[in-house]
Amino acid sequence: MTRPAVPAATLTWLDGEATQVLPLPDRGLAFGDGLFETLLLCAGQPLYLDEHLQRLWRGLDALSLPDCLQAARAQVESAAAEISAQGWQWCALRLTVTRGGGPRGYTPPPAQAPRLLLQAARLSADHGSLPAPATLGEVDIRLAAQPALAGIKHLNRLEQVLAARQAAQLGVDEALLLDSRGELASVIAGNLFLRRGDQLLTPRLEDCGVAGTRRALVMGRWAAAAGLGVREARLTPQDLEAADEAFYSNSLQGLRPLAGFRGRRWREHEACAALFAQYRGELP
Known part of the structure; x- marks a missing residue:
């Protein structure tokens, strides 16, 4: 991956490439046709990545989306390496999987190419301490x-x-x-x-x-x-x-x-x- 030239508080990748532009049409935007996972990174390490990918797999199966777990793991790990190079201690990394593009209408196209969007946001709070009680x-x-x-x-x-x-x-x-x-x-x-x-x-x-x-x-x-x-x-x-x-x-x-x-x-x-x-x- 190439490091995007954006402010150091956020980083974004689409299908493994740095970008600030999303292609259209996309069924995720049109219909919410997709899934997401929000991962916490500590010192560049994605916490409980296996557990997130297990849930993602269940979602892919439920929505009859093509298997993209291997690509998801590889792209998360690549993004994590770049985040580590930024020196961020805590980071929220959102992985969004959409069914990709297609013609108008609800019916999914016969040929589907899922898109993987990764969005990283630096966190300032210490996420290793028990938070104060919530109202x-x-x-x-x-x-x-x-x-x-x-x-x-x-x-x-x-x-x-x-x-x-x-x-x-x-x-x-x-x-x-x-x-x-x-x-x-x-x-x-x-x-x-x-x-x-x-x-x-x-x-x-x-x-x-x-x-x-x-x-x-x-x-x-x-x-x-x-x-x-x-x-x-x-x-x-x-x-x-x-x-x-x-x-x-x-x-x-x-x-x-x-x-x-x-x-x-x-x-x-x-x-x-x-x-x-x-x-x-x-x-x-």
Whole structure:
């Protein structure tokens, strides 16, 4: 790759080449026909790249997109080398995969050539420290039920955009998202966990929501290492209000405690801190 001549706070590549120009037509822009992953880089190293590519593979399969995993890995690693040369300690790297171009209309063309867009943004905050507790609000946006898309990180994020606008108007850091049944789904930018005693509970994702990489790590190894049980469950806002503790996970913050919900205030964040210690121990 050739290093782009752009300000040192951002870098962009399309199909492995530095660029600030996107070709048209593109089905990702026209229809949201594609997927994305947001990776955290520490000292030029992409964290949990395998986990991100596993989720990307599930998304490619769900959308019947051609396999581009090998190209995605190679381009992420090449971009990471350039980012390392910039001397950035922390970086957000977004990988966007679209179905590419094609004729007008919804029907995908018979011959498809996915496009891979990488966008890097330097981060100033220390992402190796547990973030301060986030304030949590309630919005009236509900996540629609669509099992065919549940779990994958597709490009259609208007529900999150509308919810984020309401959260900004409320002056809160995050907002609770419910599904069409009125049960807990997630927060805007992460997967929700609540604690009852030594058990963690997280919403099921069969109808909506994103299967986060950090969620998978909590469930796969961090909870057990911290002496906590963990399972999926159907949960209500009342369950959250009655919880001993609550937090959320995402790829940039790792884990972040929640300050409270409705009339409940959480002053102890022991489970979140214990899990974050597991996460921090895996950082380069």
